[in-house]
Amino acid sequence: MEQKWFVGIDLGGTTIKMAFVTTEGEIQHKWEIPTDISQNGELITPHIASSLKQKLQQLGVSKDKLIGIGMGAPGPVDMENGIIYEAINLGWKDYPLKDKLEKATGLKAVIDNDANLAAIGEMWKGAGEGAKNLIAITLGTGVGGGIIANGDIIHGVNGAAGEIGHYTSIPEGGSPCNCGKSGCLETIASATGIVRQAMEQLKETSNSSLDGLVKQKNKLTAKDVLDAARVGDKLASTVIDQTCFHLGLAVANLSNGVNPEKIVIGGGVSRAGDILLPRVKEYFQKYAFPRVAMGADIAIATLGNDAGVIGAAWLVKTKIG
Amino acid sequence: MEQKWFVGIDLGGTTIKMAFVTTEGEIQHKWEIPTDISQNGELITPHIASSLKQKLQQLGVSKDKLIGIGMGAPGPVDMENGIIYEAINLGWKDYPLKDKLEKATGLKAVIDNDANLAAIGEMWKGAGEGAKNLIAITLGTGVGGGIIANGDIIHGVNGAAGEIGHYTSIPEGGSPCNCGKSGCLETIASATGIVRQAMEQLKETSNSSLDGLVKQKNKLTAKDVLDAARVGDKLASTVIDQTCFHLGLAVANLSNGVNPEKIVIGGGVSRAGDILLPRVKEYFQKYAFPRVAMGADIAIATLGNDAGVIGAAWLVKTKIG
Known part of the structure; x- marks a missing residue:
């Protein structure tokens, strides 16, 4: 069976780190885009979507290869509803990141706090x-x-x-x-x-x-x-x-x-x-x-x-x- | 359908608190027996078993009414294996409490630390x-x-x-x-x-x-x-x-x-x-x-x-x- 990938995204105040990761937790490709905080951070999810699309084209890989997106954001998270309660540096308040991300990319998404995800990363592979x-x-x-x-x-x-x-x-x-x-x-x-x-x-x-x-x-x-x-x-x-x-x-x-x-x-x-x-x-x-x-x-x-x-x-x- | 009961047991250094509790967490009957720490605490589970039997007889209730036993003990617990790592006051060291309790009573049992169970009790009904x-x-x-x-x-x-x-x-x-x-x-x-x-x-x-x-x-x-x-x-x-x-x-x-x-x-x-x-x-x-x-x-x-x-x-x- 063809190997599928997870999309891992780590949103910071100045850059967005993105990666395709195997189901075993190995990074296959990683890249960064700048974080555009203009328009109260409304451009972040469209930018992610277009960067994903571009990277897939570049690699000649179909979107079907992607199982879904996991994303960390700098602020407290309501995981159940996929909402960032607050990310002051990005201008987000009660921001429905999961929904926005799913709509922009057409992929299933799940979000959490960035520091929590760094902890989980170290648990899993570090x-x-x-x-x-x-x-x-x-x-x-x-x-x-x-x-x-x-x-x-x-x-x-x-x-x-x-x-x-x-x-x-x-x-x-x-x-x-x-x-x-x-x-x-x-x-x-x-x-x-x-x-x-x-x-x-x-x-x-x-x-x-x-x-x-x-x-x-x-x-x-x-x-x-x-x-x-x-x-x-x-x-x-x-x-x-x-x-x-x-x-x-x-x-x-x-x-x-x-x-x-x-x-x-x-x-x-x-x-x-x-x-x-x-x-x-x-x-x-x-x-x-x-x-x-x-x-x-x-x-x-x-x-x-x-x-x-x-x-x-x-x-x-x-x-x- | 006939109402069934859980058995709740709280083992202390001087007394063992026992209760029949409904599936909604209401105590129906509660009583105590003294904790006998002689013979390195080996008498504790047989005493619990005979006290349970006696109480059922007293109430004219069949053992079928009991779903299983939950028990708290004073010491760190290996929950997965049902073992008390150590309970100094009772003379227990790596003591297989769950197994002993199941053998003595013929009921399924699950154990945890007493302070943890007090916390859970307050969460559930307090x-x-x-x-x-x-x-x-x-x-x-x-x-x-x-x-x-x-x-x-x-x-x-x-x-x-x-x-x-x-x-x-x-x-x-x-x-x-x-x-x-x-x-x-x-x-x-x-x-x-x-x-x-x-x-x-x-x-x-x-x-x-x-x-x-x-x-x-x-x-x-x-x-x-x-x-x-x-x-x-x-x-x-x-x-x-x-x-x-x-x-x-x-x-x-x-x-x-x-x-x-x-x-x-x-x-x-x-x-x-x-x-x-x-x-x-x-x-x-x-x-x-x-x-x-x-x-x-x-x-x-x-x-x-x-x-x-x-x-x-x-x-x-x-x-x-």
């Missing part, structure tokens, strides 16, 4: 190695997450489950967060949070290699801080240790709730896994219930930017396929 | 009011919990999910916990934890009505502390406020993970709901992600000691049927 109980956390500009229990994504009552970035790490006196609270894990363990911590420390002391770097470049990146910590800079090491403490504690406490087999850390910041992972593990072991600590393995994500489209393909496999 | 996403927390001598997502219990990879009592509330310098860690929520929000906090405060100052009470009775209960807080005793109020802060923060952070519709607080300490609930809600609102806070209602459990047997009956309904 560092999660098939673990049916998994916490995924993405350390990028912000901090995202997804929680999987019994092999399926936890959505919660209004699509806000897995908001690990808004775990309250500092109850009093923490930094303000975009969400309206303060002291969220995102204000500490994101790339932005790491830089913020370092800049605050630099106000107190100039005794750090980062001080010269800031004066020279007039800016600082999370990579600068991680690199400095790696060669023993004391200020940078303190910042990274604080970051790992808060990551380890938050993940331990969420694990005390859901008892995962795997904890997968992804996103740009996780590329510094060599320096983060041992410390996060140490704090995790300290703060997780002993039986929970025994059951969980912490690993760095392996799928990189492909996690979202692979997770989206899994959606088709399990919900349509 | 304060949870059918919410398919729910966190239940029991404040008794210890602190137990259960988490329900998509209408089913989260067990995790080795049966340790829902260990809310071992959420690390005080990362450094907290009180030692029975689990081997320190600073667990259980060391603060259990009856024991409330008393401990008050006794520690009383070492610093005698300016509290509790000081006289301790000298007079030579002991202190959680109820004493709650009662004193209710009439404005400053020391007691500080203790209760700290307790509510830690409860609100822990529940908010777990909710940031699983986004529940209902949070149900039960157990002996929750009888002081009038003084606890408003403060816990206040801290919860402060520390939950805004969308999570919007979706969740916090309520005091309504089933009391019946939650476990009702949850056990739900197990039969959904797993045997």
Whole structure:
């Protein structure tokens, strides 16, 4: 029988990642188109439809080969009805993405939150190695997450489950967060949070290699801080240790709730896994219930930017396929 | 058609609660027998079997009326294989409870952890009011919990999910916990934890009505502390406020993970709901992600000691049927 494909789509604020994925979760073709947020995001689904059509023509492949579309979007999702409650950057509010996508493409579609799909991607084909109980956390500009229990994504009552970035790490006196609270894990363990911590420390002391770097470049990146910590800079090491403490504690406490087999850390910041992972593990072991600590393995994500489209393909496999 | 019954059993360290429950979750008959932990707990299932037989005879009811047995036990459970990994107080280790129970009674059986079943009971017939996403927390001598997502219990990879009592509330310098860690929520929000906090405060100052009470009775209960807080005793109020802060923060952070519709607080300490609930809600609102806070209602459990047997009956309904 001819091999069929799932369409995996990962919608971001600047690009839309698209892929044809086999029923075994292997990417056959992948490409990107820019995200056009004009007209309140109304052009997104027509653009996807025409890009799909074009790619099929290019490959000389019939549309019959496509089983359906799975798509991740940045915002809380009403999965049952295929609605994005809100995606601020795209101008969507209670947006019927599933219907729009099905009408534009003539294919069956199923949608979910992008961070949830990255978690599912890692479960299916990445560092999660098939673990049916998994916490995924993405350390990028912000901090995202997804929680999987019994092999399926936890959505919660209004699509806000897995908001690990808004775990309250500092109850009093923490930094303000975009969400309206303060002291969220995102204000500490994101790339932005790491830089913020370092800049605050630099106000107190100039005794750090980062001080010269800031004066020279007039800016600082999370990579600068991680690199400095790696060669023993004391200020940078303190910042990274604080970051790992808060990551380890938050993940331990969420694990005390859901008892995962795997904890997968992804996103740009996780590329510094060599320096983060041992410390996060140490704090995790300290703060997780002993039986929970025994059951969980912490690993760095392996799928990189492909996690979202692979997770989206899994959606088709399990919900349509 | 003749109404059939589920058997709900809630195994505790001192008593075994048993009930006949209708398919609608209404208790028809309930009774207790003492837990005999001699012979490494080997007498428990035969005692249950003979008590069931006796009760049926007493009521003049045939065994055919019983659809099956649901049973909760105090320890992590391997649900698939019907095994209790460990129940220290009963002397059980990798104990095949389901098989033993089926052999002793001639009925189909399904087992789960007792705190999980209390959560399910509240979901089905109590304060949870059918919410398919729910966190239940029991404040008794210890602190137990259960988490329900998509209408089913989260067990995790080795049966340790829902260990809310071992959420690390005080990362450094907290009180030692029975689990081997320190600073667990259980060391603060259990009856024991409330008393401990008050006794520690009383070492610093005698300016509290509790000081006289301790000298007079030579002991202190959680109820004493709650009662004193209710009439404005400053020391007691500080203790209760700290307790509510830690409860609100822990529940908010777990909710940031699983986004529940209902949070149900039960157990002996929750009888002081009038003084606890408003403060816990206040801290919860402060520390939950805004969308999570919007979706969740916090309520005091309504089933009391019946939650476990009702949850056990739900197990039969959904797993045997």
